Amino acid sequence: MVSESELIGRLREFLRSSDLNTTTTTTVRRQLESDFGIDLSDRKAFIREQVDLFLQTEHQQEEEEEEGEDAFKSEQSQGSNSKVEEDVDDEEEEKPNHSRNGKKKNKERSNKLGDEVVKKRSGGFCKLCSLSPQLQELMGAPEMARTEVVKQLWAYIREKDLQDPENRRNIICDEPLRAIFCVNSINMFQMNKALSKHIWPLDSDDVVQVKAESKEKKKKQEREEDSDEPKRKEKRQKGGKSGFLAPLKLSDALANFLGTGESELTRAEVIKKMWDYIKGNNLQDPSDKRKILCDEKLKELFDVDTFNGFTVTKLLAPHFIKTS
DNA sequence: GTCCGGCATAGCGAGTCAGT
DNA sequence: ACTGACTCGCTATGCCGGAC
Incomplete structure (x- = not known):
């Protein structure tokens, strides 16, 4: 039986040597399971708690270190706007506030577990994707995160003043945009949907192959579902349900x-x-x-x-x- | 009445949560 | 493996309520 202190010790050691941009509580749990050769699925809450604690103490240490540095810097830069103040300002005005609430909302949300804060930056929407040739031409890069594409696209729209003056949610497409969306104008809410056709997963060297594989996989799944369907139908008719x-x-x-x-x-x-x-x-x-x-x-x-x-x-x- | 902030809106994909 | 709800980033606009 592994003691809690042993678990904590190994957990902290692992976190210190890990890339916190990719590490999740599940990663930590799996690592500990593999290290100790035991099943820790019933200790999820404990692990989460300890990760929290670790991040909290690390954060406190960082703050203390920063305070020390800040004191040093402010001593050095007396009389002028200190670097410390600039840093704070930078943080507060990350960018022009076109959206009035989004940023704040997300900032509030991100005050959760450290693992969640970081993991989402690397996966999901922030995952690097391959762009279609048309989109590549507009973005000037072959790969980008979805969020970055949206951001740049809006910068382009504003720069070229492509918003419909009567309804600014509508985008009037110029040639490059028409090449991407295949319409003369598009609603901003539909834009993301249309964009998804031009943003491809980057998992494989050959995107086409990935697409073909996933198509094949889907077909296979459908076939399997078809073959299972009579059984499931029977089960449903009998009223046999579980979970x-x-x-x-x-x-x-x-x-x-x-x-x-x-x-x-x-x-x-x-x-x-x-x-x-x-x-x-x-x-x-x-x-x-x-x-x-x-x-x-x-x-x-x-x-x-x-x-x-x-x-x-x-x-x-x-x-x-x-x-x- | 005006100004301001907060929230909802749409869409995307991957991951999380506890429990069965 | 599955459930429903939610988060993450990004965008502009419309609506609502509170403060002045």
């Missing part, structure tokens, strides 16, 4: 809470109704949308004042009675 699709008897308290008169619902349906209720009553903490602030009805049902949105299934568990 989230299993119809569950609701506790009286939950049935009363939902107030629909139904005594049996699937887990997914209950969760959906629960979120509808939370949103309908504005019960999400504005500063952390995952945190739910219970009103009287919710307090009565769950017997807590607040809970994390992710734990809703856990809180609901005692209110489900399995039917045979």
Whole structure:
């Protein structure tokens, strides 16, 4: 049995030697599992907590170091605008604020686990992608992140003044844009959709091959689905469901809470109704949308004042009675 | 009445969460 | 493997409510 202190020690060692731009809690857990040869899937919360703690202490250390440096710099640059102030300004005015809220919103959101902050910068939208020849011509680069493409595209639109004066959400396409979107004008909201045809994954040297492979894979999947379909149909007809699709008897308290008169619902349906209720009553903490602030009805049902949105299934568990 | 800030809107893909 | 909701970045605009 591995002790917690051993786990913490190895975890910290691993984090210090890792690229935090790509490391996630799952990466950490897998590494520890491999190091100690044990299954840590039941220790996810613990690992997450320790990663948090590690990042917190690292951050504090950095701040202390910076404070030391700042004091040194301000001593050196007396009488003029110090570098320290410039740095702060730079951070606050990262760019002209065309969008009034987006940046702030994202800044607030990013104050979460360090692993989440960093991992998303390298994956998802920020993943480097290959561009179509038409898009390459406009962007002047063969590869770019989707977000960067959007940014540059808007810079181009503003530079050429291509927004429809009557409805500035519409973009009037010039020749290069027409070559990409194949229309004379396009709604800004449709632009991303149209763009996706010109942004390809970079996983392989040969994008065409990737596309062909994924097509083949999809076909295979469809074939498999087709062959399974009769079995699934039969299963559905028999009413055989499992997991989230299993119809569950609701506790009286939950049935009363939902107030629909139904005594049996699937887990997914209950969760959906629960979120509808939370949103309908504005019960999400504005500063952390995952945190739910219970009103009287919710307090009565769950017997807590607040809970994390992710734990809703856990809180609901005692209110489900399995039917045979 | 005007100004300002906050939020929603659309779309994309990958990943996370807890529990079954 | 699956559930539903959510986050991440990026953009401009419309609407709403609060402050002055």
